[in-house]
Amino acid sequence: EYDFAWLDRIVDDAISLGLEVCLETSYGNRLYDPQAALGPGGLLPAGEETLAAWDRWVEAMVRHYAPKGVKEWMMYNEPNLRKENTLEKIVANNIRTAEIIKRIDPEAKIGAMVLSGLPVEAIKTMLEMIKSQGKLDLFHWVIYHGYSGNPDRLNERMAELCAMLAEVAPNIKAWQGEAGCASEEVQFALSGIDW
Helix, strand or coil, X not given: CCCCHHHHHHHHHHHHCCCCCEEECCCCCCCCCCCCCCCCCCCCCCCHHHHHHHHHXXXXXXXXXXXXXXXXXXXXXXXXXXXXCCHHHHHHHHHHHHHHHHXXXXXXXXXXXXXXXXXXXXXXXXHHHHXXXXXXXHCCEEEEECCCCCHHHHHHHHHHHHHHHHHHCCCCEEEECCCCCCXXXXXXXXXXXXX
8 A cells, every 4th residue: 555645745846846856766665574774774675575565666656656757766775885785686676676667667767776975896797787687778877876075076986987887888877866965963974074
């Protein structure tokens, strides 16, 4: 049973203002996994019952929001914060989720990985895994969260990422997701830095 009312208000308002909405498929569901995280660093869905519920959730979201004009999607948020989420598991979740989205809305654009930081080598390895399965065409972007107290410090890593994408997956673009300091004291990314 899904209640989209709270998110409908936000999505409908954004679309009415002419914005393109990108929705993320995160997080787990404690009805199926009592240990499921409801924020960054959670375990990816696993197990037959949990994965079946995940599949239904993703399908329900796309069926609900594609007709409203949502065409952009992101994968599970920051799975690399949890060591149990191996690169193989992240790739499997990305492909599984993207295939559901594309089955419902073939025109959807999908951002892969949604990783904490800018781990170029891990991104390369995952793209090569996706490529070996013939699934690169599922994805439009690779999304990373490039937190840095000084954004210019990311320039060298960004150049490495862009060069690697041109070599391994030339049709996939880089997309910086989360970044920057919070406007209030928090215990998360860049905590302790005055915004």
